[in-house]
Amino acid sequence: DQQVKQNSPSLSVQEGRISILNCDYTNSMFDYFLWYKKYPAEGPTFLISISSIKDKNEDGRFTVFLNKSAKHLSLHIVPSQPGDSAVYFCAASAVGNTPLVFGKGTRLSVIA
């Protein structure tokens, strides 16, 4: 049973446009959500996070939105750059600092 779902395996976006990556979760005990970026032959790199007490967190070109009632979060990247091309993983942790649960990832390709 997948508790964190990223239903889009891949996404292609033109340079300069907005990239929107989506993530759904099923466990209502999750209280912290993170996005990681992964380049080939490297480990995942922490990108941005959001606590369940917030509905938005912004860091430069990256914004994460959380809709608790829908159990949905999204990562917005604007403007998208070719260097953003990578696999993006959504992850969640439950109350009590449980280990991270990851989605399967979405491969983002930003086309120049």
Added chain:
Amino acid sequence: DTGVSQNPRHKITKRGQNVTFRCDPISEHNRLYWYRQTLGQGPEFLTYFQNEAQLEKSRLLSDRFSAERPKGSFSTLEIQRTEQGDSAMYLCASSPRTAGPYEQYFGPGTRLTVT
């Protein structure tokens, strides 16, 4: 480079052999995690240390797997009697004591191929 390091980066072994991987976390990070990632999947949690104490183990961690962190610094993950299904990327991550454990910093991983 002060990031998480893992050795070896690649390991090819024959079925039935034992393998051991090493992880050196970021200095002063007291929490250390092992994950396994197979093709098309996200990282899956295996086990977690706080200092030298192993606090949690996933049901994915069969009896053939053992992890240690003897002095609360580096960690090793050993797989005995490897099987082809053990082929995966093994990732190590660490987290500092001054922050919540959520923000974990990952190493480059060790890719294991069992033939």
